[in-house]
Amino acid sequence: MNQRMTMLILSCDKFSDLWDGHVKLLEQNWPDRDMDTIIVTDKARQVTYDSVSVFAAGDELEWSERLLKVIEAIKTDYVFLTLDDYYLVKRVNTQSIDKMLNLMEVKNLDYIRLFKRPTKATRAEFSDFKGVYQIDPGSKYSVNLYSGIWKKEFLKSCIGEPMNAWQFEVHLPAEAVKYGANCAVSLNKDFEILDVVRKGKLLHQASYYFKKNPGIYNGNRPTNTWGYEIRLGIKTLVGRHTPKPIHNAIRNIMKRFGYQFYSE
Numbered sequence: 001m002n003q004r005m006t007m008l009i010l011s012c013d014k015f016s017d018l019w020d021g022h023v024k025l026l027e028q029n030w031p032d033r034d035m036d037t038i039i040v041t042d043k044a045r046q047v048t049y050d051s052v053s054v055f056a057a058g059d060e061l062e063w064s065e066r067l068l069k070v071i072e073a074i075k076t077d078y079v080f081l082t083l084d085d086y087y088l089v090k091r092v093n094t095q096s097i098d099k100m101l102n103l104m105e106v107k108n109l110d111y112i113r114l115f116k117r118p119t120k121a122t123r124a125e126f127s128d129f130k131g132v133y134q135i136d137p138g139s140k141y142s143v144n145l146y147s148g149i150w151k152k153e154f155l156k157s158c159i160g161e162p163m164n165a166w167q168f169e170v171h172l173p174a175e176a177v178k179y180g181a182n183c184a185v186s187l188n189k190d191f192e193i194l195d196v197v198r199k200g201k202l203l204h205q206a207s208y209y210f211k212k213n214p215g216i217y218n219g220n221r222p223t224n225t226w227g228y229e230i231r232l233g234i235k236t237l238v239g240r241h242t243p244k245p246i247h248n249a250i251r252n253i254m255k256r257f258g259y260q261f262y263s264e
Contacts, residue, residue: 001033007038018196021217037052038055063168078149083165099129107126223252
């Protein structure tokens with residue numbers, strides 16, 4: 001696999017407290033991944049890992065510019081992209097990932113998302129690969145920054161003007177349509193993650209996991225309030241199931257009260 005794909009863990013210095021736990025679980029649950037694995041950050045930091053390197057692109061660069069810089073430095077045709085606060089919590093079957101790489105080559109796929117949402121974007125299942133479906137690249141967040149496999153040239157084509165991670169993710173579907181990207185999603189639970197942070201604070205599910213598994217996270221981030229997480233849950237639920245005209249009306253009301261949305 002190391003001649004075909006590079007794993008990039010996108011981060012920044014403000015989230016460096018997450019690195020040790022991320023690497024520990026990655027080593028525990030995917031020890032035989034056999035590919036270069038790189039944490040992409042802004043500022044140089046004196047930290048070393050046995051099987052993960054750190055690429056400091058420069059703190060003068062925006063998130064998307066750092067991504068472009070590391071893409072231009074790697075030699076493989078495919079990129080396994082994930083984020084620092086997506087902790088791998090289940091064992092990965094390397095053969096399954098290798099088969100997906102083969103599928104990408106045979107079907108000329110540009111992207112396979114390893115996270116089921118958004119389900120609205122899911123289309124027909126591949127007849128010769130159970131659990132993998134075509135997706136509509138034009139659907140909102142159909143192409144996103146949850147863990148997935150990208151053809152490097154497609155990922156590179158998505159990088160234009162400097163953007164932060166939230167802005168970059170929002171514009172990905174439009175870039176996929178413009179590129180004519182062939183996109184898919186795997187519902188086979190190939191890469192099961194724990195979502196750790198929101199708004200700079202730990203989510204309750206992550207706090208519970210760390211208490212149950214001491215030694216994974218040793219930082220001092222506070223945990224979000226239950227009120228915030230309940231509001232987040234309601235907002236997510238409404239976004240997934242509310243008809244578009246009603247959804248847009250709710251967003252317009254929320255904007256008047258100062259809420260900021262990256263997607264329109």
